Amino acid sequence: MNASKIAQLVCALDESTVTAIEQAIEQGIDPADLLKNGVIRGLEMVGEKFASKEYFLSELMMAGELAENCIKLIDKHLPEDRGPSRGVVVVGAVQGDLHDIGYGLVAKQLELVGFEVHSLGVNIPAMTFIDKAQEMNADIIGLSAFLVSTIPNCNEVLEYLRDMKLREQFEVIIGGAETSQEAADAMGADGWAPNASEAVILCQNLMKRRSQADVAHR
Amino acid sequence: MLLIGESLNASIPAVMRALVARNDEAIRALAVRQAECGAQMLDVNAAVPGRDEPEDLVWLVQTVQTAVELPLVLDSANPEALRAALEAHRGPAPILSSITDEAGSADATLSLAVEHDCELVALCMDDGKISADPHARFAIVQRLIERATAAGLKPERLYVDPLVMAIATDTTAVVSLLELVGLIRDNCAGIRVFCGGSNVSFGMPERRLLNRTLASMLAAAGVDAFLVNVRDQQMMATLRAAAALLGQDRWCKAYLNAYRAGKLSTRSA
Structure with missing residues (x-):
């Protein structure tokens, strides 16, 4: 074996x-x-x-x-101390969206590879994402939108973050059946992934970028 | 058994394009096609992000009503869109779809239903997570009934939609759904059950096989109204057979008429 x-x-x-x-x-x-x-x-x-x-x-x-x-x-x-978490992610389906499968898969896969994941559920208002991300000192906010009609509610989270001068504090990624790289770029998100495994890679890359930026900052 | 055509829905890309381009021919053709396939009502939904939903829904209702005589299900979470559509709508009162157990828009839509003497669909959900537990969901059904009754809607004007979930992520979803339908059947006199969507087969191959097998089970459990793809000939054949088998089709007349019209053939449409 x-x-x-x-x-x-x-x-x-x-x-x-x-x-x-x-x-x-x-x-x-x-x-x-x-x-x-x-x-x-x-x-x-x-x-x-x-x-x-x-x-x-x-x-x-x-x-x-x-x-x-x-x-x-x-x-x-495994040894007791597995080192710090690979990153903190707050994830959920945006307001108006009740689809729990996609973001649930992403949350599970991220957990399995060592991220600290906070799943918020479905139909989550923009401010709830932001409050939770601040409370948990999150690195990444993951927004799931399954319908064409709920994609603008991802944008709303980004707009609130900009208004609150918090945009630089978090990486914001989007996903869901009707989303696309173009949609992510158009709203100024930090990334998009077509499925759960790609979402894991995306989060890992974003964490690398964050730690490099952190070093550069010092 | 009420069979409602689901296809005039702006979440379907081709319908959204036709709606935005005001392509009335495409909309009329889809309405006529669903009527030919045996739809008894047509669901109309014009929700497109960033657009004026009341204006779009009014256009959709008026366009469909130039093509077919069938009564409509006005499908919107926006009470203003429903109000505008009700004013543009002619003929017998449509069904309004839908409310959830949340204050605000639910109350606005309820008062529209009472004012216009419409039947109303209530989704079995509130502003929390959708629970998988049939008893927790039944508690929501009871609150919805209380809310509707308090607003002056008669119980027999109310449809409850128990929400069909995907078996790919929870293989007990249909067992729970059937239990919930049974709870409504046994405890809520006068309330009818409305099932929509083909969510059950999400993520699985041969979706239509799962959808129509579920439809047959739901019919046996006592579901009254089905929002389905009426252009799926095997789905319609299954539902007609179910109605005959459940004694809902007097002397199997509709089943036999469908047979003579060649509509029970299991070949795809």
């Missing part, structure tokens, strides 16, 4: 993965390796199959649940 076999099991949505990880840990395989090159890699492979339309949404959900169980187990064997 090794990490790449674990990745294959996760990708096959095999419910014996947790047992396999137990065995791997008993055999002395590094839990951090099992996490990164096993479970997380397996999730990425599922994401690729979803993007190529081989896998469907319920399979993506199942992979999330499986990964969560694996990570719970691996966590027990």
Whole structure:
């Protein structure tokens, strides 16, 4: 048993993965390796199959649940101090939008790779995003809009942030079925992603940029 | 069983383009097509961000009414759009869709329904998260009924929409939905149930198969009104069969007429 076999099991949505990880840990395989090159890699492979339309949404959900169980187990064997969180994200569906699937997937995947995620729910007013982001000292605000009619409510959050002179404090990203890079650019957001796996990469890149900017600032 | 055509909705890109371009021919054709497919009412929705929804909905209502005689479901969360559309609308009173259990626009729309003696659709949600628990959602239904009754709407003028959720993200969603419909059926005399949307199959392949299988289950559970893609011939055949099987089609007359008209063929339209 090794990490790449674990990745294959996760990708096959095999419910014996947790047992396999137990065995791997008993055999002395590094839990951090099992996490990164096993479970997380397996999730990425599922994401690729979803993007190529081989896998469907319920399979993506199942992979999330499986990964969560694996990570719970691996966590027990990792050193206590895993270092600081990879970043703080406040995420939810904007006002008028009741679609909880997309942002829920993004929240789950971000959590799995080590972000501190605060999920606000659906139909969230602009000011609630901003209040929560300030309260949690967030790095990133993630706005989900599933409908053409609710995309302007993403823009509203950005406008409030500009009015309140808080725009520079947070990275703001948008996503959802009818959103696009063009829509994100038009409203002056910091990023857009077409799906949950890309959203994770986007957040990781934004965190890199933030830490570099932070160093430069000093 | 009431079958409502869902297709005249501005969230569908082709309909939005026709609405914005004031392409009355495209709108009329879609209305006529849905009537030919057996729709008994047509839902009209003109919500496009950044546009004047009252003006757009009035145009949509007037255009549809030059093409078909079918009664309409005026579909908007904006009471001003509903008011304008009601004034432009002619013929028997339309259904208003919809309110949620939130103060403000719900009360404005309720008073319009009372004033114009319209039936009204209430969505089973409030300003919080949508709960998966059928009993929590039933509590919202009870508050909606209280709100409507307090505003002077008779219970038999109210439809409740229990909201259909996707099974891809919660495989118990339909089990909970059927339980909720049962709770409404057993505890809310006079209230009818309205089910719309093809959300159930979101993220899954062969969506129409899931949609029509659910429709058949909902019919058996006692749902009264279906907002569906009436151009999906297999969906319509399934609903006609369900009505016959549930004793809602006297001597199976509608089923047999549909058979003779070639509408029960399982080939796609």
